[in-house]
Structure formats: structure tokens, C-alpha cells
Amino acid sequence: MSLNVFAETVDVTASTTNVPTIYGQAAITVDVATGEIIYAKDVYKQMYPASTTKLITALLLAQNRVKTDKIKYTQSAKVQPADSLNVNFHPIGLNENMSSADVMDGLLLFSANDAAYMIADNIAGNSTNFMKMMNDKASKLKMTKTHFVTPNGLHDPEHYTTTYDMSILARVAFLNPWVKESMNKKQNTISTSKGTTFKIENSNKLLGVNGCIGGKTGYTSKAGRCLVAFYERNGREIMGVVMGSVMDANDTYVFNDMEKIINYSYDLQRTVLHANNSVVKTETLKYKPLKFFGPEKTVSVPLVVKEDVSYYKNDANQKDLKENINLSNITVSSLKGNESIGSLGLTQKGEIKTYKLYSAAPSGSLIKNSMPIYLMSAAIVIIFLVVITLIIRTKNLNKRKRRRRRY
Structure with a gap:
């Protein structure tokens, strides 16, 4: 028996007066273990994800290569633009290669734009084929309001998502051991096949602070400041996504936004x-x-x-x-x-x-409700037993009569 009941609006005593005010236009926090949404602000609003896009590029790399595989530096990687937050590996010569492990670190720590195209070209042959892989993966993850165009998240009007969809992707990426390991590194030294080395540092300023164990930053002028971050406190993991925050001179707003919603989420009691x-x-x-x-x-x-x-x-x-x-x-x-x-x-x-x-x-009430049937059943049983007894007695009596006749 199945009954569908839609929950009614209920009055609850849980306070909502402490909900934080943030600069981000949209944000969400999710319990990593259960997938439950804890904090929500315009979670279905269409946003540009900037370099948080690199989480799906990282996930596809992890699912299609191993750490020791070699990734070639390609022409489409070389022509990628860079700015103060989204840099490149330059100078690297065409067809130089790097280990997949180093490319993954360059992608997630350094936010290298060219690293994303190295991955796209080496896995899918070109960025167009890789775009299809990205959108196929998004579809499988039920990211229904997402469409990807570029593997590095540089602006395109058709490259968009929501904080809810990004939380789905980020959670799956975080549960991949390789992606999680890379996001957790504060710095690393990586190298090419010709011996060129790069010392890279993680762009996530919250890493290692108050339980932050990973994440991915992002920024374009159209997207604003974006951040995905993962936390672990007292054995419980919560992740957050902030999009469309302010890019200030000291680059503090998006990180402050994240700390506010994460602290709120750990303190919030269930209704x-x-x-x-x-x-x-x-x-x-x-x-x-x-x-x-x-x-x-x-x-x-x-x-x-x-x-x-x-x-x-x-x-x-x-x-x-x-x-x-x-x-x-x-x-x-x-x-x-x-x-x-x-x-x-x-x-x-x-x-x-x-x-x-x-x-x-x-x-x-159950006894009272069932008593007539119990009494009726008992009466039937008694009658049945009486009838059986009479039948047996009658048979025995007939046997005795037949014996007497013989004698």
C-alpha cells in the first residue's frame, strides 16, 4: 500500500534570523555525506562558473588517465590568454609533455588555462570533442541547468551553470581520490619533459584554515569571483559554492562569503x-x-x-x-x-x-474490533469438534452393534 502525501507548510521554532548576508549573487552549502542542502541563496540562478569549470576537466582527466600518463603541450593550449588569476605554463614548447599528475596540479592549484586545453586535446582530440564529453558528463550527473563550452571556464555566453548544479559536480569530483588529493595541496613543483620546472601555489586562500581541505577558485569579469570549498570539522564534511561575488583589491570578499555560509551551516540545527x-x-x-x-x-x-x-x-x-x-x-x-x-x-x-x-x-480497540470474529471462529471450532465427536461416537457404537450380532 503506497500513499503520496505532500508536506504542508508548517510553523517551526528554528530561527532563520542568523542567515548570513553575503556579496555572492548565488550560493549553496551541502552535506557531503548525505547530499542535503543546508544553506541556499538563488541556487537555480544561471551563473557563469569561470575557473570552477576546471573541476569537470579534472574529473574527466582522472577518469580517463592515470597519474603517470604523459600529456603533450598543444597549439590550442599555447594560445590561451592569461590574467593575474588564470595563468599559463608558458614558456613551454609544442609537443613537450608533462605527467598527468603535474597537469592535474597545474589545473587545480595554479588554475592554468593552458593545462585545461592540454587535457582536452589529449583526451578527446580537440576541445570540440571535449566539450561534448563535458556536457555528456553533466547530463549523467543530472546537471539540468548547465552547458559547458570551454574546458577552462573562460567566458562564453553559452557556458553557464547554477550553484546547485556546480555542487553536484563538485561533490562527485571531491569523492574522486586523485582530484581530492590535488585540491588539498598547498603547493608543488612540477616539470616538463625538457626539465622546465614550475613552483606553483594553491589559489584557494582558505586551504588549511578552519578545516578547509580543498576547493577551486574562479574569476572572469563577467562571472565575478567564484569559489568552491570543502571543509571537515569533527568528522563531518560540508562543501560550499559561491558565485558572482565581488573582486576587490585584496581579493577577500568571496573568501569571507564562504567562511560565513560554512560557519552558519555547521551551526544550523535541523527543523x-x-x-x-x-x-x-x-x-x-x-x-x-x-x-x-x-x-x-x-x-x-x-x-x-x-x-x-x-x-x-x-x-x-x-x-x-x-x-x-x-x-x-x-x-x-x-x-x-x-x-x-x-x-x-x-x-x-x-x-x-x-x-x-x-x-x-x-x-x-483492536481486541474489541476483532472480538466478534474471534467469538464466531471459536463457536465454529466448538461446533466442529462436537460434530467430530458425535461422528466418532456413532462409529464406535455401530462397531459394537456389529460385534454383538456376530456373537
């Missing part, structure tokens, strides 16, 4: 929809008092949970919040609350958490 031992819904259910045979009875059953049903209150979750009740195993024993009779699924933006449901029907 309780249904408290432990509370009635979720009352249903009219049918059951067979005699289990395998006999007539069905109808009873009104309050359904209760034995733990808090909760979620993070934000605009994204409240928009998509839905409860789905599935009931099964309806027996007298289960209706007495001795075992689960179904589940409550709480859906938040595609993430489903399941809670067991139990019956809270009063045992007295």
Missing part, C-alpha cells in the same frame, strides 16, 4: 517536521484478524515515528519538500506496534531519507 513518537497521519487500514483466512476488518490507525523527522530549512528544500508513505505487513501483531508497518520517505531535492512507521492503534 523538526515530526517529533519522536508523534502521529504523522491517521489511516483507515484493512487487516485479517485470523491472518490467512476469514473476513477483513477495518480499523483507524495513527501512524507514528520513533525518531525525529527533520530537514534543513531553506528555500531550496522547502520548494521541493515531499513526504511519501508506504505501508505493508498489516497484521494484528504489527498493528499492536510490535513491528514496523511501513516507512515515511522525506524527499528534499532528490535526496530521500527514510523513517520507519509504527502503529499507535490502542490494543483495546
Whole structure:
């Protein structure tokens, strides 16, 4: 038995007065383990991702090469523009090569624009083919409001995403051991096949501060300052995405934005929809008092949970919040609350958490409801036993009569 129940708007005591004010036009935080959205600001707004795009380029590199593979320096890599935040490996000669491990570090730490095209050309043959790989991957990840054009995130009006979609990509990239390892490096020295070396440092100023264990920066004049960051505190991992923040002279705004929403997310308490031992819904259910045979009875059953049903209150979750009740195993024993009779699924933006449901029907009402059937069944059994007894006695009597006749 399945019942679909859409959650109603509820008044809760959880405070929303401490929601941080940030400069970023759109932002999101997500629990890495569960995928739950904790903080949300315009998470479906179309934004330009700038160099946070390099997370999908890094993921495709990790999925198509190993660290020791050689990556050639190509013509399309050489012509990539650079600025103060998105640099290049120059000077490197055409067809010089680097290890995949060094190219990955150059991509994520150094944010090298040419490194992205090295990856695109070596994996897909050219950037056009690589663009198809990027969008195919985005489609598989259900990034429904995303379209990629360039592997390095330099501006193109058709190259866009949302902070929600980017959180999907970033979470998957972070769960890849190679990508995660590279994002976590503060600095490294990399080299080419001709012995040219580069000392590179991570552009993520938060790395190693207050639990930050990785991330990716981004900036173009059209995109504004962008940042993806991952944190671990007391064994719990939370990731954040900020897009469209301000690029100031000291480059502090986007990092301050991130710290605000991450601190808020670690402090935020879940909003309780249904408290432990509370009635979720009352249903009219049918059951067979005699289990395998006999007539069905109808009873009104309050359904209760034995733990808090909760979620993070934000605009994204409240928009998509839905409860789905599935009931099964309806027996007298289960209706007495001795075992689960179904589940409550709480859906938040595609993430489903399941809670067991139990019956809270009063045992007295069940006995009263089933008593006529029990009495009728007992009467039938008694009559059956009396009839059998009479039949047996009659047979025995007839046997005795036949014996007497013989003698």
C-alpha cells in the first residue's frame, strides 16, 4: 500500500534570523555525506562558473588517465590568454609533455588555462570533442541547468551553470581520490619533459584554515569571483559554492562569503517536521484478524515515528519538500506496534531519507474490533469438534452393534 502525501507548510521554532548576508549573487552549502542542502541563496540562478569549470576537466582527466600518463603541450593550449588569476605554463614548447599528475596540479592549484586545453586535446582530440564529453558528463550527473563550452571556464555566453548544479559536480569530483588529493595541496613543483620546472601555489586562500581541505577558485569579469570549498570539522564534511561575488583589491570578499555560509551551516540545527513518537497521519487500514483466512476488518490507525523527522530549512528544500508513505505487513501483531508497518520517505531535492512507521492503534480497540470474529471462529471450532465427536461416537457404537450380532 503506497500513499503520496505532500508536506504542508508548517510553523517551526528554528530561527532563520542568523542567515548570513553575503556579496555572492548565488550560493549553496551541502552535506557531503548525505547530499542535503543546508544553506541556499538563488541556487537555480544561471551563473557563469569561470575557473570552477576546471573541476569537470579534472574529473574527466582522472577518469580517463592515470597519474603517470604523459600529456603533450598543444597549439590550442599555447594560445590561451592569461590574467593575474588564470595563468599559463608558458614558456613551454609544442609537443613537450608533462605527467598527468603535474597537469592535474597545474589545473587545480595554479588554475592554468593552458593545462585545461592540454587535457582536452589529449583526451578527446580537440576541445570540440571535449566539450561534448563535458556536457555528456553533466547530463549523467543530472546537471539540468548547465552547458559547458570551454574546458577552462573562460567566458562564453553559452557556458553557464547554477550553484546547485556546480555542487553536484563538485561533490562527485571531491569523492574522486586523485582530484581530492590535488585540491588539498598547498603547493608543488612540477616539470616538463625538457626539465622546465614550475613552483606553483594553491589559489584557494582558505586551504588549511578552519578545516578547509580543498576547493577551486574562479574569476572572469563577467562571472565575478567564484569559489568552491570543502571543509571537515569533527568528522563531518560540508562543501560550499559561491558565485558572482565581488573582486576587490585584496581579493577577500568571496573568501569571507564562504567562511560565513560554512560557519552558519555547521551551526544550523535541523527543523523538526515530526517529533519522536508523534502521529504523522491517521489511516483507515484493512487487516485479517485470523491472518490467512476469514473476513477483513477495518480499523483507524495513527501512524507514528520513533525518531525525529527533520530537514534543513531553506528555500531550496522547502520548494521541493515531499513526504511519501508506504505501508505493508498489516497484521494484528504489527498493528499492536510490535513491528514496523511501513516507512515515511522525506524527499528534499532528490535526496530521500527514510523513517520507519509504527502503529499507535490502542490494543483495546483492536481486541474489541476483532472480538466478534474471534467469538464466531471459536463457536465454529466448538461446533466442529462436537460434530467430530458425535461422528466418532456413532462409529464406535455401530462397531459394537456389529460385534454383538456376530456373537
